[in-house]
Structures are given as C-alpha cells and as structure tokens.
Amino acid sequence: MPRSPLALAALSTAAVPGLDARTVHAEDVPGDYDVAVVTTVDAEEWMVRAPTTALAGAALEAEIELLESLHLYVQAGVLPFAVPQIAGSALLPEGGRAVVHQRLTGVPLDIGGLRPGPGLAADLGRTLAAVHELPAAVVEACGLPSYTAAEYRERRLVELDEAAATRRVPADLLRRWEHALEDVSLWRFQPVVVHGDLAPDQVLVTGNRVTSISGWSDARVADPADDLAWLLAAAPPECVDAIMEAYQLRRTELTDPRLVDRALLVGELALARWLLHGVRRGLSDVVADAESMLADLDEATREDTPA
Template structure:
C-alpha cells in the first residue's frame, strides 16, 4: 500500500529512537511502487524513509540495502548513506530509514553547467567499477560474462530486424557493431546498473550520494556510461571520461566509450522490444520515434561522407591539372 509523507514521518519516528519529525519533503524515485520522503527532525537530524508499496518493491529494497551494506567497506562508503533503522509493515515487509543524502538530487543541467561536477561523477563511476569481487559476492549480485551480454544484444537486434521493426540503415549499423568481436571482448566489472538523476545527489560541485543499488550486478562497465554519452554535450562527457580514466587503478578497455555509445543505441531497441511485449502503443511510438531520429542522423552522416569524398576527388583532379 502507498503511504503519504505524514505516514512516512510516523514510520521514521518509530524506526529511529528520539526522532521527532518536524517537516517532510517528497523525494523522486524511479520506482512507482516505492514511497520515499525526506524527514527533518526537531533536533535538526535529516533522514530518508523508504517504504515499499508492493511485494516486488520490498524485494528490490532489501536487495538495495544488502548491496549498500556490502559497499560500506569500499571506497564508496562516503557516498552511501548508512541505515538507521527498520520498521515492520502491517501488510508484510519492512520500511527502512537511512541518513538523508547530503545535498540535493542531481539534474543533467547541473552536469552541463559544471565541469567539476562532471569530473566528480567520473571519479565516482570509476570507484563503482573497481569494487572488489569479494564485495560484489558479499552483496549477492548476479554476474554475467561478456559472451552472455553480447548474445543478449545480438538476439534482441536480430528479432527486431527479422520482424521488420528497424530501418535498413539502423539494422546494418547495429549488426556491424555486434559483429565487431574486439568491441565486446571485455572483463565484466561491478556496475550500478540503473544510474539516473533520481539515484544521484550533489553538494556544491561534488557527487555527494548514490542510492538505489537494487539493479547492481557484475556486467559491462559501459552500461553505467551509456545514458551519459547520449545526454551530455561532448566537452562535459570528455571531462567526465578523463576523470574516470585518471581514477582507475588500471587502464580502461580501449573501446569502452565506443561500447557505451553502442549500448545507448541498443537501449532504444530494448525499449521497443519492451513496448511490443507489453503491447503499449505509447512506448512503441516513443521508441520508433527515437529509431527514426537515429536513421535520419545516419542518413546525414552518409551525405556528409559523400560530400567529403567528392571534395577530395575534386581536389586531386585540380592538383593533377
């Protein structure tokens, strides 16, 4: 069942000894069945309450907290708010209360306006991707090989192509990417798995907190970068990547960013496949619109390449004359 901010404040008071709520503030979450609120206590303490509204949400919350707990012994401990207490819910499951993340939710506009913030996010991403295997295993996350992940992308693109859902240029581009074996020859790493504006907080020009670890796994590091490469302007993304590489203890995969670009495009294929599966016309239309935009971009690139080739040929003809 869903709970409003006042009910969540009461849960916070029950979970944290001495907590007397004075004010509440709703906090956005990517999950519709998870109620979240920030609570300010009379003594100035700030906490966050997370209450699942369904059994599935309860399972995700428990997974999130288990991963977060395992990460408190790593270099990420400074961006993971500690758990302060739990309360059993009458309908089953439990709600959790954590320290409130320092700062405020991060917006893409913040990254676009601050190179320092982009670099901070790059550093945090590098720390995520270098979480030791023992910590990932302690968290009980799933682990995938590069071969399995590659095969999943192949199968999805092949199914959409065979069903006639992809323009020829898009299908050819994606097939060429998937046939590039070197691009997909990588070592899986720990990843957040669902990074978004809702999962990040900032304070000044620094990423101050990362939450919602329920989708974490050992998989492709490029998956945590894909949404950023398609959302940030090139200069900001380059700054993020530079900080990311500097923070890594070893060299990144030489084609990591190229694979992130590919995954950003494949996310559209996944969105279309999901829309077709659940028979949601709005999702299907949205995905097809994005695919049409990519098709138009590829057509423009082909025209630009043809013009450059023509100009080079003309220049060579002039030189011979």
C-alpha cells in the same frame, strides 16, 4: 494501491526510534517503490522507501546488504562519495520491509551544465572509476547478478531480438545495432562492479564534487559501459574528454580500447529497452515516446553516415 505519504511517515517513526516527524511529502524515484521525505522537528530530512512488488522487495533486501558493504569502503576513503546508510526498517503487512535513511546532501547533477576541464566533469570520471575498481565480491556476496563479457553480449542480443520482434524499431537502426553486436572485438571487456541505473537524481553534487550516489538496487558485475553510457550520451560533447581522461587515470590495468564506442552504443540500446518496457506493460504512452526517440535517432545516425 500506493501508500500515502502519511502512511510512509508512520513507517519511518516505527523504523527509527525517536524520529519525530513534522512534515512529509512524496518523492518520485525510479523503480517499484513508494517513497517519501520526512522532515523532523529538528529540520532533519529522512527518506522512507517501501517496495510495491515482491520483486522490488527482494531487490531492496540485496541493496540493503550491499549498502552496508559500500559504507565500509566510504569510511575507508576508497569511495569518495556518500551512500545511503540504513538507520532502521519496518515490516510491511504483505511481507518485506520499508527502510529509512537520512537524506543525502547535494543537488541533482545538471548534466547539460557540465564544463570541460578539471572540475565536475573530471570528478564524475573519477567517481565512476572508483565504483568500477571495487572487488566483484562486494556485489556477488549480496546475491546480485554477475556476468562474463560473453554472457552480457548474449543478453544484449536477446534484447535486440525482442525489440526487433515488435516491428517498431527502424530497419536501418536495427541493422546497425545487429552489426555492432556481431562485432566480437567491441565486446572484449573485463566485467566490473557497476551501479547499473545511474540518473541525475541519484548523483548528488556540491560545487565541483560528487557528494553522494543512491539507487543501488540494480548493481551487478557487468559492463563498465553501462555506467558511462548515460553520461556520455547526455553530457556536452566538449566534456567527454575530461570525463574519460579522469576515468582512465583512476582505473588500474584498464585495457578496453572500445569502451567509449560501446558506451555510446549502450546509450542507444537503452531506447530499445524503454520500448520493451512499454510493450511488456502495455503502456501506450511509453511505447509512443520510445518510437519517437528511435525515429529521431535513426534520422540523426543516417545523417552522420558518410554517403
């Protein structure tokens, strides 16, 4: 049973001595967590997050350790944005713990509102590049996953086989994806630290700058295309050059000529993972949503294919 906002507020006051909660409201965030925003008598806003499954609890423990390391890089000026800084935690009766941190500043990224040029689009490119320049040991020391390029391509192949087995992926789309995954040259990349689950609500901006990034529980050493995929798929096409030029200028020794091609493919494959999520959990609405998007993508890509 989900924890009520009042229960989460009580956890926040137990986790952070002196936190005097005045109001609280639930917050909808991705993942298996109960989340609420608590406002204090001093008008400060705090976020409290409690895992709802043992798996989410384990991921949260790794994320807590990672955030401690990332905060050091923020303080050193290596990362040009803020990350959540855990202020306290409270043990849960079923095991695990809830964590509390001050709410990060900024407004959620409006991808559709991006404009080409040296503004926010370019800053997004620089921001992702800064993440990808972090040493792999930052993630590996926390027990988070680390993959070689070959291992990661194999994971994609397994996902595609599972999606094909549902018989819900259009045949032409499936063949195109299979061909791309068989193209070994597409998958020659240097694994880097990636956030792994970027979304507009986790990227907060102020003006033309990214001010903070949250939601680090899926961080890993893997394909840089994972972090670029969501952005390149949703950003206005005229902004892609600004994003990628800033990204490439910020990266050192970047030799990945197929990065954009792979990122666009990864964005498409996300629909297959959405389908699998619905099938595995028996969520008929998610399955229907995924099938509709797959059909739209199939039609769009067939229209783009030369006769």
